[in-house]
Amino acid sequence: MSAKKVNIVTLGCSKNLVDSEHLLKQFEANGFETVCDSNEPSDIAIINTCGFILDAKEESISTIMDFIDAKERGEIQKLYVMGCLSARYKEDLIQEIPEVDRFFGKFDFDEIIRELNLQKRKDLLFDRKLTTPSHYAYLKIAEGCDRACAFCAIPQFTGRYKSVPIDDLVTEARNLANTGVKELLLIAQELTYYGIDLYGSHKLPELVQELSKIEGIEWIRLHYAYPNHFPNELLPVMRENPKVCNYLDIPFQHIADNVLSNMRRNITGEQTRELITRIRKEVPGITLRTTMLVGFPGETEADFQELLQFIKEARFEKLGVFTYSHEDDTWAAKKFSDNIPPEIKQERADLIMETQQAISEELTSQKIGQILTVLVDRKEGKYYVGRTESDSPEVDGEVLISSGHQLKTGEFYRVKINSSDLFDLYGEVIL
Numbered sequence: 001m002s003a004k005k006v007n008i009v010t011l012g013c014s015k016n017l018v019d020s021e022h023l024l025k026q027f028e029a030n031g032f033e034t035v036c037d038s039n040e041p042s043d044i045a046i047i048n049t050c051g052f053i054l055d056a057k058e059e060s061i062s063t064i065m066d067f068i069d070a071k072e073r074g075e076i077q078k079l080y081v082m083g084c085l086s087a088r089y090k091e092d093l094i095q096e097i098p099e100v101d102r103f104f105g106k107f108d109f110d111e112i113i114r115e116l117n118l119q120k121r122k123d124l125l126f127d128r129k130l131t132t133p134s135h136y137a138y139l140k141i142a143e144g145c146d147r148a149c150a151f152c153a154i155p156q157f158t159g160r161y162k163s164v165p166i167d168d169l170v171t172e173a174r175n176l177a178n179t180g181v182k183e184l185l186l187i188a189q190e191l192t193y194y195g196i197d198l199y200g201s202h203k204l205p206e207l208v209q210e211l212s213k214i215e216g217i218e219w220i221r222l223h224y225a226y227p228n229h230f231p232n233e234l235l236p237v238m239r240e241n242p243k244v245c246n247y248l249d250i251p252f253q254h255i256a257d258n259v260l261s262n263m264r265r266n267i268t269g270e271q272t273r274e275l276i277t278r279i280r281k282e283v284p285g286i287t288l289r290t291t292m293l294v295g296f297p298g299e300t301e302a303d304f305q306e307l308l309q310f311i312k313e314a315r316f317e318k319l320g321v322f323t324y325s326h327e328d329d330t331w332a333a334k335k336f337s338d339n340i341p342p343e344i345k346q347e348r349a350d351l352i353m354e355t356q357q358a359i360s361e362e363l364t365s366q367k368i369g370q371i372l373t374v375l376v377d378r379k380e381g382k383y384y385v386g387r388t389e390s391d392s393p394e395v396d397g398e399v400l401i402s403s404g405h406q407l408k409t410g411e412f413y414r415v416k417i418n419s420s421d422l423f424d425l426y427g428e429v430i431l
Helices: 014-029 054-072 084-088 090-096 109-115 154-158 166-178 204-212 234-240 257-263 269-282 301-314 331-335 342-365
Strands: 005-010 033-036 042-049 076-083 136-140 183-187 219-222 244-249 287-294 318-323 371-380 383-387 399-401 412-420 425-429
Touching: 005 014, 014 033, 014 042, 014 109, 014 136, 014 183, 042 054, 042 084, 054 076, 054 084, 076 084, 076 109, 084 090, 084 154, 136 166, 166 204, 183 204, 204 219, 204 234, 234 244, 234 269, 257 269, 257 301, 269 287, 269 301, 287 301, 287 342, 301 342, 318 342, 342 412, 371 399, 371 425, 399 412
Parallel strands: 005 033, 005 042, 042 076, 136 183, 183 219, 219 244, 244 287, 287 318, 399 425
Antiparallel strands: 371 383, 371 412, 383 399, 412 425
8 A cells, every 4th residue: 555645835935945844754754755846646735835925925825726626636635724824814714715624823733743643753853854955955043033024924923033942953953964965044034133032142153153063064054134233243253164155145125214214124224334334344255135125105216216326335246126015914004005006116126126137247247267166956958057155045146067077966166157147157167
């Protein structure tokens, strides 16, 4: 008799991905055949949803409906929904989509295990079945958020900030290293608050140092820092520890003071500029990735022009942009009217990306002639495709390597950069 098959479909961010990987490991330990993000028939399908913004919610609902169709065709026996959307709108979803066998919250792993009469393997709590390439993994260091950004609903369904103890994270990271992981991507709703709830002070620098001691871990990458009360003691660690990538993902959202105030970001434009100057001074050569939010209620044309000028001056190595959307029960939705037309929001976002593309193209071209360390992720056509320490998976550029030599996925190589385009580099291995 063949093993039952479970398919876990993950939507949204890498934090959801980590949850799914832990759950996959528990199913695997209970004798299930496990697949992820697959359309093939299965006994059980679990959709791990995102509920962050309108587009993500629509994708989650669309995916649920697709799987309901598959269930009606007999391709799925049981359909469950978990994650952020389910946590946020559970009662509404139960009423509106009764075809789903059961809805679970974001953290209801034990309930899922009980629902299916599985044995919870406590000895595997720090183990995961990776769905990323085997040489890199996301490490979620905390859940929840204590910030109160006006546009964000996430704290409503994730709760207060809850740091994972350092010892637990070291155990999980060591287990990942033992499976061949060489790059850890640290994630949380925001990294820089790490440790305050558990230890009474910022502990991200200490955590990074402890993780860097693990044999086999070569790169540690930091995602989702918060600019207000940034822990400056992290900067010497980034500068001096060779395992910490010269890379920081730190969403600034805006630069105009009145917009920042209305967003409840608790930082001014001047303080933002000072922080960027400090980071770049203390960590020479750092790559800064940031995110901007345009169209927030009350953003004037002058505010937007100030933001656009700031982007030209700051010359971020990586930048993304979102348009504002009202989210249920957020402070902004309660206090402000969504008074900027969608077409104006989109025009502003397009102009920012047009400006950033010119900056990115220029900064990328400056790497021509350099010899960079590249981690190979895969082979694609005639190229091996990898990343430098300046590039995170999925969101940043890549290095396309033409080589007469056979390269190994998950290995580091020295690559001479010969050319570039808008975001990507092209080079050859130097042996």
